[in-house]
Amino acid sequence: MRGIQTLTSSLLLVSAIAGLSLLESQIQVFSFGDTGIDARFFPRIVLGLLVLAVLIRLFVHRKTPDMPLGYVSSWLRVGLAAAAVTLGLFLMPSIGFLASAALSGFVTALAFGERRLMFSVGLPLAVAAIVSFGAREGLNIPLP
Amino acid sequence: MLVDAFFALLDIWVLVAAVSGIVAGIVIGAIPGLGPTMAIALLIPVTFSMDPIPAITLLLGVYQGAIFGGSISAILLNVPGTPSSAATAIDGYAMARAGQGGKALRIALFASVFGNIFSCLVLMMLAQPLASMALNFGPAEMATLMLFALTVIILFGGGAKLDAAIMVLVGICAGIIGLDPIEGTPRFTFDNFSLENGLQLIPVLVGLFAMSEVFLQLFNRPKVSAGTQEVPELLPSKVGLIEMWRMKTSLFLSSVIGTFIGILPGIGSTVPAFMSYSLARSRSREPSSFGKGAPEGVAAPEAANNAVTGGALIPTLALGIPGDAVTAVILGAFMLQGLAPGPFLFRDYGVEVYAIFEALLLSSIPCIIFGLLLFRVAVHVIRIQPRHLFPAITILALLGAFSVNNSMVDVWVMLGAGVVGFLLRRSGFPLPPLLIGLILGKSLEQSLRQALLTSGGSLEIFTASPIAAGFLVIIALCLIAAVVFHLKARNPSEKSATGDV
Numbered sequence: 107m108r109g110i111q112t113l114t115s116s117l118l119l120v121s122a123i124a125g126l127s128l129l130e131s132q133i134q135v136f137s138f139g140d141t142g143i144d145a146r147f148f149p150r151i152v153l154g155l156l157v158l159a160v161l162i163r164l165f166v167h168r169k170t171p172d173m174p175l176g177y178v179s180s181w182l183r184v185g186l187a188a189a190a191v192t193l194g195l196f197l198m199p200s201i202g203f204l205a206s207a208a209l210s211g212f213v214t215a216l217a218f219g220e221r222r223l224m225f226s227v228g229l230p231l232a233v234a235a236i237v238s239f240g241a242r243e244g245l246n247i248p249l250p
Numbered sequence: 251m252l253v254d255a256f257f258a259l260l261d262i263w264v265l266v267a268a269v270s271g272i273v274a275g276i277v278i279g280a281i282p283g284l285g286p287t288m289a290i291a292l293l294i295p296v297t298f299s300m301d302p303i304p305a306i307t308l309l310l311g312v313y314q315g316a317i318f319g320g321s322i323s324a325i326l327l328n329v330p331g332t333p334s335s336a337a338t339a340i341d342g343y344a345m346a347r348a349g350q351g352g353k354a355l356r357i358a359l360f361a362s363v364f365g366n367i368f369s370c371l372v373l374m375m376l377a378q379p380l381a382s383m384a385l386n387f388g389p390a391e392m393a394t395l396m397l398f399a400l401t402v403i404i405l406f407g408g409g410a411k412l413d414a415a416i417m418v419l420v421g422i423c424a425g426i427i428g429l430d431p432i433e434g435t436p437r438f439t440f441d442n443f444s445l446e447n448g449l450q451l452i453p454v455l456v457g458l459f460a461m462s463e464v465f466l467q468l469f470n471r472p473k474v475s476a477g478t479q480e481v482p483e484l485l486p487s488k489v490g491l492i493e494m495w496r497m498k499t500s501l502f503l504s505s506v507i508g509t510f511i512g513i514l515p516g517i518g519s520t521v522p523a524f525m526s527y528s529l530a531r532s533r534s535r536e537p538s539s540f541g542k543g544a545p546e547g548v549a550a551p552e553a554a555n556n557a558v559t560g561g562a563l564i565p566t567l568a569l570g571i572p573g574d575a576v577t578a579v580i581l582g583a584f585m586l587q588g589l590a591p592g593p594f595l596f597r598d599y600g601v602e603v604y605a606i607f608e609a610l611l612l613s614s615i616p617c618i619i620f621g622l623l624l625f626r627v628a629v630h631v632i633r634i635q636p637r638h639l640f641p642a643i644t645i646l647a648l649l650g651a652f653s654v655n656n657s658m659v660d661v662w663v664m665l666g667a668g669v670v671g672f673l674l675r676r677s678g679f680p681l682p683p684l685l686i687g688l689i690l691g692k693s694l695e696q697s698l699r700q701a702l703l704t705s706g707g708s709l710e711i712f713t714a715s716p717i718a719a720g721f722l723v724i725i726a727l728c729l730i731a732a733v734v735f736h737l738k739a740r741n742p743s744e745k746s747a748t749g750d751v
Contacts, residue, residue: 114677118420125423125438133430133437143702145430145437148695152426156419163412173678176469183468184672191461191644191665198658207648211641217468218637225638233642237649245299247653 109172115160122156125149183217190214203241203249208234255604258303259612264605267304268311268613273620275315276322280628281639282329286316288463290579291455292646294586295653302587302602307609309583310559313576314610314617317519317556318362322628325354325548329632334519334555337527341540341547348543352625357545358552359621360494361501363614365553368505369512369560370611374604377596381568384593389700390711394721396694399515399571401725403683405732407517414683417674421687422694424449431696432703444659449667451582453651453660454688457667458681459575460647464640465672471636493545500530500546501553508554512561515686518574519558526554560610567591567603571690575682578689586654 135144175181190213194206211230220226241247278289290309297305317334324335325342338358345354387395404414427438428448439445494501504526511522530550531540540547562573563580570592572578584591589599596603651664671681705711712718 110673111677114673114679115416117673118416122423128438132440134435136433136435143699143707145433145435148699149423149426149437152419152422152691156416156423159412159416159419163416166412173676176676180469180471183471184465187465187468187644188665188669191648194648195658195661195665198661203648203652207645210648211645214464214468214644215637215641218471218640220637220641229638230641230645233645237645241295241649241653245295245653247295247298247649248656249649249652250658 110175111167111172112164113175115164115167119157119160119164122153122160125153126157129153186217187214190217198250204234204238207237251600251604252608254601255608258601258605259609261304263301263304264307264609267300267308268609269616269620271308271311272315272613272617273624275312275317276319276621276624276628277315277631278312279316279319280322280631281634282323282327282632284463284639284643285320285333285459285576286313287455287575287579288459288643289316290576290583291452291459292643292650294452294579294583295650297583298586298653302589302599303605303609305587306580306583306589306606307613309580310606310610311613311616313559313580314362314366314556314613315620317559318359318552318617318621319628321358321362321548321552322355322625323632325358326351326629327632334523334551334558336520337523337551337555338548340527341542341544344541344543345545345548350543353545354543354548355625356622357494357548359618361497361504361549361552362556362621363618364494364501365505365508365556366559366617367611367614368502368553369509369557370607371560372509373560373563374607374611377564377568377603377607378600380564381593381596384569385597387593387717388715389697389704390715390718391721393694393697393701394712394718394725395569396571396690396697398721398725398728399565400687400690400694401728402517403515403686405728406514407680407683409680411732413679417679417681417683418687421684421689422691424454424684425688425691426695431692432699442659444657447655448692449663449688450654450660451578451689452586452654453664454667455579455582455685456647456650457664458671458685459579460643460650461664461668462671462675462681464644464647465668466675467636467640469672469676494549497546497549500526500533500550503529503533504550504553505557508557509561512558512573513564515565515571515573518682519555522554522558523551526550567595569593570693572686575685578682578685581689 129146129149133146133149135146191210194210198206208231211234212227215226215230238249241249274293275286275289278284279286289312293309293312297308320330320335321338321342324330324339325346328339328343330336330339342354342358345351400418404411404418407414425448427445429435429446430437436446507526507529508519508522511517527547527550530546531537534540534546562577565571565573566577566581572581581591589595589602647664648661651661654660674681701711712722
């Protein structure tokens, strides 16, 4: 693995190729005559151009130094926060916005290195409570 | 129209919105890492229950306040709150170290207000005629206009052109998801009914700019934050009208640069800020004082980066083409209020739009008052630790995404956009071209296909119209200019490399 830029470019390339291969199954076509200007016309051009552009990028930068992937601990911190938000979203319909938002905030604070209970638990809980109250009572948003 | 618009402003909620927006903008803009884009995206839910005029006034107040707020941390800590304040930091921080921090902040504030007033007047003069002209545009003209906007973003937006092109294409691809704009058939929805409306702009914005910033800050977790740095003492100081009058030419030229570069899509406020700084230095009688605490070195970039506000709003409101990431968020806010930006905006909602322009112009008064009052408060705000700030931003991002349609799908989209935004930013890909590609992609496809269906698939429709052909010629000239500049920039380095050998 060369570095993060090559990894991201490769992911974009795979996604664009997947998009092109799924074009027929994901887009139903109703023909307007024989012009070929149907619902697949524009996506085919754009995805094709994306594949071409990413291939050119990978070729042009094949010998230039890439940005390093970074430390495992850095990725773990991001992974921890992303996992906490994902868990919060899964639980939101059952435990409600306040609890799941506070949980996401709590784990994010921990990932940032906050160890004091008042700031790691108290602050996210207070922010989540204020936001929930304000959204429900002030903005009439029906939070879960 | 202008008088009717002024009467529409005579509402206490407009004043409350303007003041709240400016105060929030100055405070948020002062915090390094939180720019106007994130601030506006997170505050959009607050405007849902408001009328259009106070709602947009609040968000534009945040925009105006945040750009000035960015200069506070730039001047006092040499840590620009927004990228466009980097030019201000050069002389502003030198002044602060010499005990003139208060003076530098006052010069920055007055220059910001000058730039804002100038660009607002240009906005009021140019936007409506431009929109009227665009009313005559058919699909071929609109398609070529959007192609021109995307070309400008790729070629002149700064950074690697190939990366910008890839980001524009990724944005357009993201816009394909949902119902086809002509036939109404679902595309890449994977039989999920909630995806038929496509990826909503606000959740994507919140994910790209707020959630990805949380992940990026976690990844780069700084050992020393801005809060632990020593802030220079703010000694009592005054900046007189005479001192500002001496800088009138610099202020005027910087405002012209900011406004007219702001009109071009995708360039943002950093480039004009540095251009104005260079111009002020080259015109100065004492160019050697620049970098060592020259007041004009603070005034010029501040006038320019604030003048971008009005300039960037011209294509956003008149044509529906956002000038930068911030105006893309404001475009989303206009749409949520039922005011769809584009040629019909001035015809259908003229009073509301001019009232918003006048509010933006008049909000210079509270901007000066609260700017002067908030210097010392902002110094404390800068000290907020990321580990206290970013968990709160995570919670606000969840609310911001949910509140658009009261839908959990939007919150998942926000999280996905956050992860993608983090990966792209970590890899050095620019996000504004992606955002503008997402916004323009659907309209580009609609216009392009309408034009081709009208002509039976013939490309002649683009050359038959003088306007469309004109845009195509300009696109070709831009491409040629970019290639020539690229070759000219490469030749000296190749020559020096050969010389070294």
